[in-house]
Ligand code: SF4
Ligand code: SF4
């Protein structure tokens with residue numbers, strides 16, 4: 022059979038054609054309906070059960086459909102869900118693969134050799150819980166209960182969280198904060214007294230100008246935002262994209278600014294310069310709501326477009342034109358804060374510049390800018406008070422990162438590595454649904470922390486790398502086989518969504534609620550688990566808002582009333598912002614108090630040595646980090662990452678398309694595996710690009726093992742944000758190698 | 767069917783949704799995504815589009831099928847009756863768009879425009895799932911249908927028109 026690939030070479034109109042879809046043939050008999058069905062007998066009236074998607078944090082609500090044999094067939098969005106409007110993204114549609122994946126963890130495991138060696142024995146749940154409970158009690162006796170921590174990403178976190186808090190620790194961290202969106206939250210809190218949260222309160226649907234800085238909507242499939250961006254394109258919205266890479270959305274933009282990496286703050290300052298000096302800002306808004314305008318005006322005077330040109334390589338005229346586009350659209354303009362923003366260690370300041378620009382344009386609280394998110398929520402059952410921990414990871418940080426509003430996963434990791442400065446070295450970790458080996462930068466440090474532990478428990482559905490280091494592995498059933506706590510989304514209209522099992526769990530897997538409660542029994546903490554089953558808890562919560570489990574099983578999603586019904590600020594409305602001055606702080610008094618610059622300062626970042634290229638990473642629409650790397654449906658679309666190389670660079674290195682190379686970074690770290698070269702004009706000559714989440718080193722993930730390079734492995738230079746402890750990861754440079762032999766020393 | 771290349775982000779959701787809806791075995795697909803790139807940095811253009819069988823009005827695949835398994839059905843939709851298909855692959859060779867594949871069970875399979883859904887008044891699975899809502903499906907003979915309306919308003923092209931198969935997929939540009 023001709024492959025699509027061959028076909029494309031013939032038909033594509035110009036340079037390079039590329040196809041996604043249809044990878045290697047894999048027999049997947051379970052998933053096929055072998056019994057002949059004609060085209061006309063369609064699978065439309067199968068029993069359906071509600072769920073919300075677990076493939077990313079967007080948590081779209083949908084329906085799981087089964088075939089006549091009771092097998093899971095497909096997952097379709099719920100039309101009533103404001104997060105997805107009946108349309109899942111490819112990862113959510115392919116979520117069925119998580120259930121069918123034969124490489125899943127199947128039964129509890131207990132380590133029989135040193136950490137990092139794959140030697141486990143199968144255990145019963147009871148044995149596993151006894152083991153964990155006795156180790157936890159030992160840590161409590163010898164070091165105190167505070168010396169335990171939970172890392173969590175995913176829905177079961179609430180129950181392990183209650184367990185840990187009941188035990189006496191509040192070291193509870195999610196890598197989505199310090200490794201991802203933390204700087205954005207801190208910057209917007211400092212400016213507007215309010216963070217961005219998820220889903221983001223960006224009013225893309227009604228915007229007239231969308232400015233994306235290093236944010237590649239469409240490649241990151243944050244569903245609601247992608248949908249609204251598409252609606253905005255229909256309405257003729259102007260898109261401005263700032264990216265050293267010609268991203269998908271750059272291809273849909275009126276203006277693409279191919280910026281030199283790491284210079285975004287210079288561009289932002291020069292935009293402020295134009296908007297202030299040409300008096301394009303929203304005068305009434307600035308006067309009524311903001312603090313520090315005169316100081317800002319004086320501050321930005323040196324930052325002319327001509328000044329920025331030399332730094333960013335963006336032409337002064339283009340800087341002015343784009344500033345005018347924004348001002349013309351204001352207040353229906355969004356300078357998008359992005360999501361994964363931990364790049365260069367001055368990220369809070371960069372996001373402050375984004376926030377200030379939005380304030381000057383008057384877009385916060387305005388239609389087509391940022392709406393006021395709803396605050397409604399569902400009451401939780403009142404639990405007995407948790408014991409007060411004597412200390413936590415912050416005490417180990419010597420007073421740093423006070424402005425971080427959530428725990429830092431990297432901080433907890435740091436507080437685990439024994440050192441003379443730290444009073445509380447953490448001794449036990451529970452890791453729920455996050456592959457820390459690939460989510461925390463600087464793998465060596467993560468592994469050093471793990472080696473210092475007395476107990477590492479990993480809860481996951483897949484044999485991710487982190488499970489290889491665990492003392493006990495607890496296999497969770499997938500989201501299609503369990504209840505979880507309700508999804509409560511705020512957004513424009515608050516909504517709740519139910520997840521219930523579509524089928525019984527495969528193998529000897531269990532839901533997080535059950536695991537946490539069984540552990541609570543062993544640790545004498547049952548008072549924190551007043552409900553015997555999660556169904557009872559959900560039903561109790563639903564009854565508080567006039568619904569019930571029975572109703573939600575039928576409808577899946579329910580909209581709640583808005584508590585306050587003003588999506589935008591009213592005309593001349595008085596607004597009190599949750600900052601020191603009660604105003605939008607252009608000049609940040611909170612940062613000043615902590616000894617940081619009250620205005621964002623541009624600093625020059627190191628540049629690659631000759632022969633090295635800045636490593637930029639991002640996302641592909643069909644994958645969510647490591648989580649989907651072994652999913653049979655999604656690896657069918659994309660089963661390895663490639664390294665994007667500009668043709669000029671390829672010429673220097675004599676690289677060919679589809680050739681495999683190793684990468685080596687500035688610290689001499691050579692990649693474990695090879696990566697395919699993709700020669701493309703879409704990337705600058707001073708950078709290379711790859712999709713995050715590949716290059717898995719655990720053989721038990723048969724589809725993902727050894728496929729591509731792990732960008733995390735190449736990220737050994739971490740630039741810490743002094744304000745909130747974010748881990749900047751874009752200061753790493755790589756070069757090409759044709760073998761992986763370590764150089765002689 | 768019309769597909770808006772200005773909105774498509776190349777996410778392949780249409781591919782996965784088709785696979786799960788129609789039990790397309792992993793490793794095969796009835797629809798796929800093409801990326802065409804032009805220019806040199808930083809003067810670049812990119813087109814993304816979701817492709818599938820064009821349900822050609824003048825189909826070489828139907829003409830060359832020795833058993834009559836490949837045929838026109840309601841509304842000009844080109845279908846394969848799998849019980850009549852002997853898997854000879856003549857149609858695969860004749861199709862300029864590489865829209866067909868041999869199913870592991872021995873017959874030739876391709877896009878059906880999800881006729882089983884359409885008969886129920888639903889949209890094809892790919893159209894219904896697309897997060898950018900970039901596909902329009904309907905009756906091209908009805909001037910009032912959404913797809914006819916959008917073709918009146920927008921510029922469009924078809925693929926390989928020179929093959930003379932009268933393809934019925936329109937790409938909005
Ligand atoms: S955006 Fe996609 S992966 Fe994320 S929750 Fe929605 S459907 Fe699932
Ligand atoms: S689902 Fe829609 S946006 Fe995604 S590739 Fe298919 S047509 Fe394009």
Ligand code: SF4
Nearest residue numbers: 819820821822827861
């Ligand atoms: S696209 Fe190919 S398979 Fe479809 S009708 Fe045309 S010739 Fe036949």
